[in-house]
Amino acid sequence: MGRERAVALVSGGMDSSVTLAVAQREYEIAALHLRYGQRTEGREERAFHDLADYYGIATRLVVPMHHLSLIGGSSLTDRSIPVSAADLHARGVPSSYVPFRNASFLSVGVSWAEVLGASAVFIGAVEEDSSGYPDCRGEFFAAFERAAVAGTKPGTTIRIVAPVLHLSKEEIVRMAVSLGVPLRLTWSCYQREDRACGMCDSCALRLRGFQRAGVEDPIPYVTRPQYANT
Amino acid sequence: MGRERAVALVSGGMDSSVTLAVAQREYEIAALHLRYGQRTEGREERAFHDLADYYGIATRLVVPMHHLSLIGGSSLTDRSIPVSAADLHARGVPSSYVPFRNASFLSVGVSWAEVLGASAVFIGAVEEDSSGYPDCRGEFFAAFERAAVAGTKPGTTIRIVAPVLHLSKEEIVRMAVSLGVPLRLTWSCYQREDRACGMCDSCALRLRGFQRAGVEDPIPYVTRPQYANT
Numbered sequence: 001m002g003r004e005r006a007v008a009l010v011s012g013g014m015d016s017s018v019t020l021a022v023a024q025r026e027y028e029i030a031a032l033h034l035r036y037g038q039r040t041e042g043r044e045e046r047a048f049h050d051l052a053d054y055y056g057i058a059t060r061l062v063v064p065m066h067h068l069s070l071i072g073g074s075s076l077t078d079r080s081i082p083v084s085a086a087d088l089h090a091r092g093v094p095s096s097y098v099p100f101r102n103a104s105f106l107s108v109g110v111s112w113a114e115v116l117g118a119s120a121v122f123i124g125a126v127e128e129d130s131s132g133y134p135d136c137r138g139e140f141f142a143a144f145e146r147a148a149v150a151g152t153k154p155g156t157t158i159r160i161v162a163p164v165l166h167l168s169k170e171e172i173v174r175m176a177v178s179l180g181v182p183l184r185l186t187w188s189c190y191q192r193e194d195r196a197c198g199m200c201d202s203c204a205l206r207l208r209g210f211q212r213a214g215v216e217d218p219i220p221y222v223t224r225p226q227y228a229n230t
Numbered sequence: 231m232g233r234e235r236a237v238a239l240v241s242g243g244m245d246s247s248v249t250l251a252v253a254q255r256e257y258e259i260a261a262l263h264l265r266y267g268q269r270t271e272g273r274e275e276r277a278f279h280d281l282a283d284y285y286g287i288a289t290r291l292v293v294p295m296h297h298l299s300l301i302g303g304s305s306l307t308d309r310s311i312p313v314s315a316a317d318l319h320a321r322g323v324p325s326s327y328v329p330f331r332n333a334s335f336l337s338v339g340v341s342w343a344e345v346l347g348a349s350a351v352f353i354g355a356v357e358e359d360s361s362g363y364p365d366c367r368g369e370f371f372a373a374f375e376r377a378a379v380a381g382t383k384p385g386t387t388i389r390i391v392a393p394v395l396h397l398s399k400e401e402i403v404r405m406a407v408s409l410g411v412p413l414r415l416t417w418s419c420y421q422r423e424d425r426a427c428g429m430c431d432s433c434a435l436r437l438r439g440f441q442r443a444g445v446e447d448p449i450p451y452v453t454r455p456q457y458a459n460t
């Protein structure tokens with residue numbers, strides 16, 4: 001008898017690559033990637049395919065999603081709002097927050113899981129040491145899982161699994177190294193597609209994680225500020 | 231001070247037209263329509279604009295959504311699965327069920343509502359006298375509303391409102407007439423865009439509702455079987 005199936009959301013960043021590495025040890029994976037008009041969508045899609053190739057995943061789906069950029073409200077998808085330089089001590093919800101984005105992502109994941117007969121949807125969200133996005137909280141994922149039980153065919157049970165939710169970026173880097181995740185294939189920068197900018201929130205969180213873990217980040221950067229003690 | 235805002239999902243069918251009529255009496259409406267690869271998407275979009283014109287709604291968003299037809303699993307979006315003739319006594323989930331579709335619709339609605347500062351998302355779902363879709367149950371909407379509270383910015387409260395959820399189609403026709411809803415502008419057929427087929431589940435439910443209410447359906451049909459006593 002074959003293994004159980006799971007859908008894994010793979011953005012191509014560090015968190016989703018570790019999530020994928022965890023998921024594929026236990027499940028037969030169907031890999032899902034969303035292009036939602038984010039500035040670096042081409043580079044992220046390449047990272048998605050590189051990771052899926054690395055893990056030998058044949059069942060893949062890339063979904064173009066237009067509404068998040070049509071709706072706007074985020075510096076990630078709305079070119080009229082600049083990507084701010086990192087401020088790792090800022091409070092509140094940052095300008096890069098894409099309103100209720102993860103609900104759209106999980107809805108696609110659960111729809112596909114229901115058709116495939118998969119029993120879980122993996123997502124690489126991080127609650128702590130992250131950016132204060134409301135749709136990255138464990139409370140949200142638990143509520144969404146209940147909605148998935150209520151809104152799918154009787155007898156369907158699809159769990160929402162976020163294995164790195166409570167890890168810091170430093171712990172995620174260590175976990176990636178111990179699982180042999182090919183971090184050179186991942187992409188996290190919000191702003192550039194050739195070399196990571198080193199300055200946006202996502203680069204700052206990533207670099208700080210590597211620096212605190214004492215590991216060198218294998219991807220190219222325009223600049224690599226020291227964030228370890230910030 | 232202006233009225234509170236709400237997002238209304240308007241497919242262009244009878245149920246969403248009555249929902250819109252109810253919503254616009256209390257709220258300033260932003261009207262949302264999803265093109266998701268259903269067979270009759272062009273005709274439904276026309277009905278959406280005709281209804282929005284009728285109610286004088288300027289704030290509109292039409293979102294193309296590709297994943298539901300990419301994922302398949304439904305006769306509405308997958309051309310390899312035929313639309314079955316109506317069987318109003320069938321049990322279980324019919325072939326026209328689009329897996330977890332309403333979660334995707336509501337996710338877009340809540341994202342837009344969060345950006346607009348709207349306090350409700352209206353959806354024209356019908357639980358009873360309907361087709362047994364799991365994502366049309368009150369239990370699902372209540373669970374999704376809790377996910378929307380958990381997954382949006384602190385202080386955001388967006389209610390999910392389904393005013394026709396517990397009505398029969400007969401009651402919906404009567405309500406449409408009493409509210410003066412322009413039913414001639416609506417479209418419900420799953421299969422055709424010129425004249426309604428009269429044979430699919432959606433046509434059968436609609437015609438039965440009109441026949442039981444003793445009202446003539448103003449849209450053109452290829453054939454109008456008698457469903458009143460079925």
